[in-house]
Structures are given as structure tokens and as C-alpha cells.
Amino acid sequence: MSEAIWLRFRGTQAEKIYNAITLKGEFTAIVSRSEVKPKQHQLCLVSLEYKGMYSSGNEPDFSVDYIGVSRKGTLVATDQVRVKISSILQTEHVDVQPIIEKLPNKFANRLPSTYGEPLRLPKGLSQAFIGALEGASQCVRNGLPGIDAQLNELRQIEVSPEGGLETFERDAVITSLETFGGTKFRKEILRGTQPSTAATPSFLNRLSHYDVREDVQINFDAVTFPGFKVAHSEVFGAVQLVNSSGQQLTIMNCNRQPLEQTLGVDLIYYSHAYRSFVLVQYKRLKSESGSTPVYRPKSDKNYAGELQRMNEAEKLITSLEPNEVGVNDYRLGTDAFYFKFCEARQKSSLDAGMISGMYIPLGLWNHFVQTGSATGPRGGLRIDWDNHPRSFNNSRFCQLLKEGWIGSSAAQTEKLDQIIEGTLAGQRMLVIAATSPATGRPDQLRDDQGRFADADDPLGER
Structure with missing residues (x-):
């Protein structure tokens, strides 16, 4: 001591x-x-x-x-x-x-x-x-x-501040908590998280201090993911949490590969309130000698295939947009796919924060890589803290996701099963988070001050 x-x-x-x-x-x-x-x-x-x-x-x-x-x-x-x-x-x-x-x-x-x-x-x-x-x-x-x-x-x-894929898993879980319940909820859940050990390789397994329902108690068949099912054999760890309004959040780590053989991390978030999927793929900014941390697609052997699959899926669901769009189907854009570029800095169990990073919509990324500003001094494609397109930070991304401003429409959601099942079959760690409706008042429709819009307040109470 x-x-x-x-x-x-x-x-x-x-x-x-x-x-x-x-x-x-x-x-x-x-x-x-x-x-x-x-x-x-x-x-x-x-x-x-x-x-x-x-x-x-x-x-x-x-x-x-x-x-x-x-x-x-x-x-x-x-x-x-x-x-x-x-x-x-x-x-x-x-x-x-x-x-x-x-x-x-x-x-x-x-x-x-x-x-x-x-x-x-x-x-x-x-x-x-x-x-x-x-x-x-x-x-x-x-x-x-x-x-x-x-x-x-x-x-x-x-x-040793540099972390591995477990750092991204942690961030995907915390992003889900922030989106679902806000900052106070996230900090409450993470307060007292157990330190990482060989017996708890999954971050989800380190939340045992909180009153959660663990994977052996969760009925996965009751968790609704439009278009696909998750089998027990595909789940490495899972928790289920309830907020003050009775909504449930189920988070699952689907990773059938040993950690050292896993190629990357994806987050898939489903909101029942807006019938919407958002899919996030993590990319690591790596430190290089004498430079700021950088991501180089040319050095990532998985990048080309991943980008092709995301673009094909994006093209498919964009073509499915209905002529009539309901109020809760309205989105600020058509992107359901995002990259998060960030450094894999380890966070302690006492730290409730997310990894600093930049969320970039797939459509904007495609446009950026075709411009001259995307290339480095030697002509190679690169992204770092100084050289990147416009992006969302953690808080802005989570707020837009929570309020249904981004993500797939209800019509598009039903067709995302192909890419999701493909990801489940790959050598990636897939963190799936899904909300379930509350049995009482629809409090997920309240704003940050706890107020309903008139049309969303069934009891006439604001």
C-alpha cells in the first residue's frame, strides 16, 4: 500500500x-x-x-x-x-x-x-x-x-493506456446507456463498475453491481428485433435494464470468436419508439511516430469489404422509402450507417465517460473520400483529428439517436436483417441494444425538461 x-x-x-x-x-x-x-x-x-x-x-x-x-x-x-x-x-x-x-x-x-x-x-x-x-x-x-x-x-x-477491442465494446455499451436514459442514468449504472479481470472479459459482465437481469434470465425470444433473431449460442453476455418510466433496454454482446481473433466492433441500436435502426462501425485512430493518431483505410484489410457491404445495404434501404412518411418516420437524412473514429484509450471502472471520437455518416464519408482534402501529403487516404469532414460528437450523436432524428425509417428497418445477419456470421464483436416499450405512459416522448408535445400526451398532462 x-x-x-x-x-x-x-x-x-x-x-x-x-x-x-x-x-x-x-x-x-x-x-x-x-x-x-x-x-x-x-x-x-x-x-x-x-x-x-x-x-x-x-x-x-x-x-x-x-x-x-x-x-x-x-x-x-x-x-x-x-x-x-x-x-x-x-x-x-x-x-x-x-x-x-x-x-x-x-x-x-x-x-x-x-x-x-x-x-x-x-x-x-x-x-x-x-x-x-x-x-x-x-x-x-x-x-x-x-x-x-x-x-x-x-x-x-x-x-499501458492503449486499449484493445474491449475498449470499443465498453463505448458501445455506454453509448446505448446514454441514448436510452441520459447522462444521469448512464452514470448511475456505471458507478461502481467492477475492474476488468480475466474472469470478466466482456464489459457487460462487469455491471453485476447494479440490479440488472443477466443473460441466463433474459427471454431472448421476447426481445423484438425486426427481421432477425438472436440465438442463445450467439450471445456472449447480456443485461436488461429498466428506467423510471418502465421502458426496458436489452444490451447483448454477440461475439463467438476469441477476443484476439475478433476483427472489430459494431454497435446496432434499435429504438422501438421510432422503429429505427442505427448501425455504427468503430475504427481505430492509431498513433504513428511523430504524428497525431490517424486512420488509414489502406492499412485496414477489412475496410474495402465493409464499406462495400454498407453501401449496398444503404442503397437497398434507400430504395424502399415509402411515398407517405409518418411523423415518427421523419429523419434528418437517409443515413442509417455511421463510422466512429476514435483512439482506443483505456477507461477505468471509475470512469463513466465515452471515448472521445467523431461520428461520420456513411454518405458524408463517401463524399469526403472522393475529395482532395481526404488525402495526406503522400497522396494516401487518411483521417485524423485535424483532417476530417464534419462530424457529430458523443453528446450530439446520442441526442439525435434518442429523439429519432437519425436512423432507418420503419419501412427500411424490416430490410436490414441481411446486413445484421451477415455481421453476426462474421468475426466481429457485435453489440446489439434494443429498447422495449413501457407498459404505462410513453415517457420516451418527453423532451429534456420532461414535457410532452401536445400530440404525444394522451392524458392531456404536460
């Missing part, structure tokens, strides 16, 4: 932190860079005291109330740096004074006996004090291995 830091707060500040822990499971604080010397990631002790915190009347004078993982953030002022504390474990309000009395003098004399400024505990003192906390609290004994696992994962990512 390395050095720990100890945050000690009283009064209004302590109450704010307590409320943040209760509501969000995490909080931020500002510490002195020269005094605390926060590391990139380390264990953090938290002590809080404010009026009304204890109800038993037997509260200690000074206690350790939480243990969590501290991550260093940005410099906010001269010698002041922000730290974020997450993966927080409650300790049962361990009284510090009895621990001080039991520790050897060389440690006891260096421990504070009351609240005050944040401080750093040297390695030897950290080990002795944390060990004493384990002896005093069953909660600490039970929870500390999980915190250690989180810290080990963070340190491994520091050493």
Missing part, C-alpha cells in the same frame, strides 16, 4: 460533502499541492462532522467515516489542486482515539486527533493506520479489497 491522503471537514463543508456522497457516490475537494502532494491515484480517508450527522447520541469526537479512491485533477489556483474521490466505502464511523492509543508511538504521535486541513500520510504510517481501521471495522475489511482492485487497475492504465 502506498501513501494515503486524509480529508477532514467540519460544518457546512462537511455537510455538502456528505450530501454529494449520498446523491452521487463521489465528491471533489481542493487540496494544497505542496502540503498534500496528491498522487495521480491513491487511497483517501474522509472524516466529516456537522450538526445532525449522528442520530444515536454516541458519536465519537473524531472518526474516519469513509474510505475511497482519490484521483488528481486540474490545478485551480497557485498551489491548489482539485481531487475527485469515488468508489467510496462507509467505515461505520471508526473512532480515531482508540486506534491512536493502540498504535506504536512512532505512528501514534504523527496522527491528528481532530479535524483540520487535508494531509498526506507517509507510506509506513498509512499501512499501520489502514491496518488498524481494518481491525476496527468489518465494513473496511470487506470493502478494502475492492478499493485495492480499483487502484491496481488505475495504475495499470497509467503504464
Whole structure:
């Protein structure tokens, strides 16, 4: 165990932190860079005291109330740096004074006996004090291995930030959560995600902390995907989630190949509200010596075949557009296929964010590759953060997808089974996400402020 830091707060500040822990499971604080010397990631002790915190009347004078993982953030002022504390474990309000009395003098004399400024505990003192906390609290004994696992994962990512295909699987799952339930829902689901291990190669299998229905309980025949079925043998992992309005989201990882033999990742998202498919193919921006990360189609042996299949499917479904288009069938464009170009940067289980990247509609990509701006200095086709056509970022893409502004029309949806079944048969990891209707009010039609449009409010309530 390395050095720990100890945050000690009283009064209004302590109450704010307590409320943040209760509501969000995490909080931020500002510490002195020269005094605390926060590391990139380390264990953090938290002590809080404010009026009304204890109800038993037997509260200690000074206690350790939480243990969590501290991550260093940005410099906010001269010698002041922000730290974020997450993966927080409650300790049962361990009284510090009895621990001080039991520790050897060389440690006891260096421990504070009351609240005050944040401080750093040297390695030897950290080990002795944390060990004493384990002896005093069953909660600490039970929870500390999980915190250690989180810290080990963070340190491994520091050493090796480049991720593999599992990074794209994670992003496809998180994109589905964001589209289905929004940012708050996504963060709630991902809070406390288990660190990656050899026993949990699929990101979906690391969501066991949340109240989800796992694959052995899901009736796949009841999940409606127009035009095709997913067999149990094709499913590597699956979860089913329910939001506050009763809608269900089923996410499945269909990957029958060992990870090292899998050629890529696709996301297929189906919205029952708009009877619409959106298909996303991930492409990796790779670092090259002396340049920004770049994607070169010429270096991707799968690109030509994938592009041909996508264009053929796009041509097929475009020809099926009906003369009369319903209100919920209206789209801003005809594209149902998208590329997402992004770097495969590993994300820790404490990070609820998506991979930074650019979503480019297939039609725009086809136009871009035929222009002179798509070629690099040596005449080869390339795309990077500086050389790319217009694109959607994560939030804009998810919002358009959620509200049915992009994707296939209902008439086109029925004909997408060919490319979907073809993808299932290939050596790709396919993340399929599908919503199911709620049994009550159609809350998926509310806007960001929770309001219905008049035509979509069957009860006359806004």
C-alpha cells in the first residue's frame, strides 16, 4: 500500500460533502499541492462532522467515516489542486482515539486527533493506520479489497493506456446507456463498475453491481428485433435494464470468436419508439511516430469489404422509402450507417465517460473520400483529428439517436436483417441494444425538461 491522503471537514463543508456522497457516490475537494502532494491515484480517508450527522447520541469526537479512491485533477489556483474521490466505502464511523492509543508511538504521535486541513500520510504510517481501521471495522475489511482492485487497475492504465477491442465494446455499451436514459442514468449504472479481470472479459459482465437481469434470465425470444433473431449460442453476455418510466433496454454482446481473433466492433441500436435502426462501425485512430493518431483505410484489410457491404445495404434501404412518411418516420437524412473514429484509450471502472471520437455518416464519408482534402501529403487516404469532414460528437450523436432524428425509417428497418445477419456470421464483436416499450405512459416522448408535445400526451398532462 502506498501513501494515503486524509480529508477532514467540519460544518457546512462537511455537510455538502456528505450530501454529494449520498446523491452521487463521489465528491471533489481542493487540496494544497505542496502540503498534500496528491498522487495521480491513491487511497483517501474522509472524516466529516456537522450538526445532525449522528442520530444515536454516541458519536465519537473524531472518526474516519469513509474510505475511497482519490484521483488528481486540474490545478485551480497557485498551489491548489482539485481531487475527485469515488468508489467510496462507509467505515461505520471508526473512532480515531482508540486506534491512536493502540498504535506504536512512532505512528501514534504523527496522527491528528481532530479535524483540520487535508494531509498526506507517509507510506509506513498509512499501512499501520489502514491496518488498524481494518481491525476496527468489518465494513473496511470487506470493502478494502475492492478499493485495492480499483487502484491496481488505475495504475495499470497509467503504464499501458492503449486499449484493445474491449475498449470499443465498453463505448458501445455506454453509448446505448446514454441514448436510452441520459447522462444521469448512464452514470448511475456505471458507478461502481467492477475492474476488468480475466474472469470478466466482456464489459457487460462487469455491471453485476447494479440490479440488472443477466443473460441466463433474459427471454431472448421476447426481445423484438425486426427481421432477425438472436440465438442463445450467439450471445456472449447480456443485461436488461429498466428506467423510471418502465421502458426496458436489452444490451447483448454477440461475439463467438476469441477476443484476439475478433476483427472489430459494431454497435446496432434499435429504438422501438421510432422503429429505427442505427448501425455504427468503430475504427481505430492509431498513433504513428511523430504524428497525431490517424486512420488509414489502406492499412485496414477489412475496410474495402465493409464499406462495400454498407453501401449496398444503404442503397437497398434507400430504395424502399415509402411515398407517405409518418411523423415518427421523419429523419434528418437517409443515413442509417455511421463510422466512429476514435483512439482506443483505456477507461477505468471509475470512469463513466465515452471515448472521445467523431461520428461520420456513411454518405458524408463517401463524399469526403472522393475529395482532395481526404488525402495526406503522400497522396494516401487518411483521417485524423485535424483532417476530417464534419462530424457529430458523443453528446450530439446520442441526442439525435434518442429523439429519432437519425436512423432507418420503419419501412427500411424490416430490410436490414441481411446486413445484421451477415455481421453476426462474421468475426466481429457485435453489440446489439434494443429498447422495449413501457407498459404505462410513453415517457420516451418527453423532451429534456420532461414535457410532452401536445400530440404525444394522451392524458392531456404536460
